[in-house]
Amino acid sequence: xxxxxxxxxxxxSLGSIYVLLVTGFNLLLLVAMIIHFSYPQVVVFSMxxxxxxxxxxxxxxxxxxxxxxxxxxxxxxxxxxxxxxxxRKRGHVDINATMVVSMAIGMIITDVLSHEFNNGFPIAFxxxxxxxxxLFQFGLIHISRGQVISLAVGLVAVSAFFWLLYRxxxxxxxxxxxxxxxxxxxxxxxIFQTGILSYAITGxxxxxxxxxxxxxxxxxxxGLGEAVAHKVLAVSIIAGLGNLVGGLVIGLSLxxxxxMVQGYITGTWSNAIAFVVLLVIILAxxxxxxxxxx
Amino acid sequence: MEQNxxxxxxxxxxxxxxxxxxxKDASLTIGRGEIVVLLGANGAGxxxxxETILGVHPPKTGTITFKGASITGKPADKxxxxxxxxxxxxxxxxxxxxxxxxxxxxxxxxxxxSAGKLDRVFDWFPILKDRKDQTAGTLSGGERRMLAIGxxxxxxxxxxxxxxxxxxxxxxxxxxxxxxxxxxxxxxxxILLSEQNAYKALKASHRGYVLxxxxxxxxxxxxxxxxNPAIKEAYLGA
Numbered sequence: 240x241x242x243x244x245x246x247x248x249x250x251x252s253l254g255s256i257y258v259l260l261v262t263g264f265n266l267l268l269l270v271a272m273i274i275h276f277s278y279p280q281v282v283v284f285s286m287x288x289x290x291x292x293x294x295x296x297x298x299x300x301x302x303x304x305x306x307x308x309x310x311x312x313x314x315x316x317x318x319x320x321x322x323x324x325x326x327r328k329r330g331h332v333d334i335n336a337t338m339v340v341s342m343a344i345g346m347i348i349t350d351v352l353s354h355e356f357n358n359g360f361p362i363a364f365x366x367x368x369x370x371x372x373x374l375f376q377f378g379l380i381h382i383s384r385g386q387v388i389s390l391a392v393g394l395v396a397v398s399a400f401f402w403l404l405y406r407x408x409x410x411x412x413x414x415x416x417x418x419x420x421x422x423x424x425x426x427x428x429x430i431f432q433t434g435i436l437s438y439a440i441t442g443x444x445x446x447x448x449x450x451x452x453x454x455x456x457x458x459x460x461x462g463l464g465e466a467v468a469h470k471v472l473a474v475s476i477i478a479g480l481g482n483l484v485g486g487l488v489i490g491l492s493l494x495x496x497x498x499m500v501q502g503y504i505t506g507t508w509s510n511a512i513a514f515v516v517l518l519v520i521i522l523a524x525x526x527x528x529x530x531x532x533x
Numbered sequence: 534m535e536q537n538x539x540x541x542x543x544x545x546x547x548x549x550x551x552x553x554x555x556x557k558d559a560s561l562t563i564g565r566g567e568i569v570v571l572l573g574a575n576g577a578g579x580x581x582x583x584e585t586i587l588g589v590h591p592p593k594t595g596t597i598t599f600k601g602a603s604i605t606g607k608p609a610d611k612x613x614x615x616x617x618x619x620x621x622x623x624x625x626x627x628x629x630x631x632x633x634x635x636x637x638x639x640x641x642x643x644x645x646x647s648a649g650k651l652d653r654v655f656d657w658f659p660i661l662k663d664r665k666d667q668t669a670g671t672l673s674g675g676e677r678r679m680l681a682i683g684x685x686x687x688x689x690x691x692x693x694x695x696x697x698x699x700x701x702x703x704x705x706x707x708x709x710x711x712x713x714x715x716x717x718x719x720x721x722x723x724i725l726l727s728e729q730n731a732y733k734a735l736k737a738s739h740r741g742y743v744l745x746x747x748x749x750x751x752x753x754x755x756x757x758x759x760x761n762p763a764i765k766e767a768y769l770g771a
Contacts, residue, residue, distance in 0.1 A: 425625075
């Protein structure tokens, strides 16, 4: 029972990271109409920016957090013209072409990180960012500061996002474009500006995720983004591409599944086992557990 | 209000989709107090003409003048803000969104007094008030048309483009929709509508244009077009 509770909390905090990433990924898919496979690489790049600023400011937490969030927003928006241009040149929204563009961006980010930062070695975040000390310890149950922070902030960020989606005019425009972009334009929704706004919001979500990853993992490596990217894409497909509520449920479930495998079977096989489960689900539910929303 | 004062003037408009000429040298005018109808078969260019006026397709040649100023090449969202709105063909509503969200989308640019705007739409279409929290997907075909027309009023337009208002609806509902279009016009909205249901459309409108494969081939007062032998043969089944 103790192992179960400990791993359940582990899984929730890991799952909240997946939920944030899948939510950003889905929003870009729905509103900007791109498959941003490398969105997690953008997030990992922002972790590096945060690390850099921490180093040069004597571990100023506020500046470090700001650097992570701002760089994710800026980097995400900076790629928007590239995606737009590829779509315009091809004459229509070609979602597969956007995936290739995104993969290229991801490769470049990974290479830049492995050549230009810390000689390619994994970076470690300072103690005042890392959240690995126990807030609560009872037998095997060890709940760290980082886990509590990532769960709490993840919950607030996702709630804020859904509030924006269902309670503001921008969210209304997002939902309209997601359902029928051609009709949204006929109604007078500014497609371009709303698309850019979706890049900015996914950037902000990504920046928050970058900070939470730093708190939770305490380190990062150039290859982290790609490893996470596979899972985010898988979660989105299993939940149903573009299904925001589905992404929430499946993202949390994947986190819990991985934690349980680590707790009860073996840590080194948790990725393989998670993907086997995902494969079985997608065979049974080809359009995703909650249905595609594209 | 002077019926003849022009609100919209389209001159020599051509639009290409790739190598296909969807619209060739089309010209038309709409007066402030008018209902003008576009007649033509599927693929004649009616939807293209309306969407180009709205600003969805960039014209290859030609000019569009709205309220005396050129709007050629302006994007749709600017034109909606300036007073043109469009009721798209087909259901034209966002099925997964609530009725009130659908309506508020029409007022995206200016949500000031959105409650007042909603109330005015509910005065036109009381059924929408009862259904305002339901998703649009649960509405009947006629209710969806009313919702799309209601949404087009939310941006405070001066000119409403209505694409095939009668398509797919039962005759009784079609009569209701045309009655509402006439009332809207009486309230001061200029209206351009496209129709395949030529008889009802000509009865309800002041003037008409006939499009064939992207060209305006005939124009005139609706009463004259109703008696035109070519129209009778092609569109009225006589």
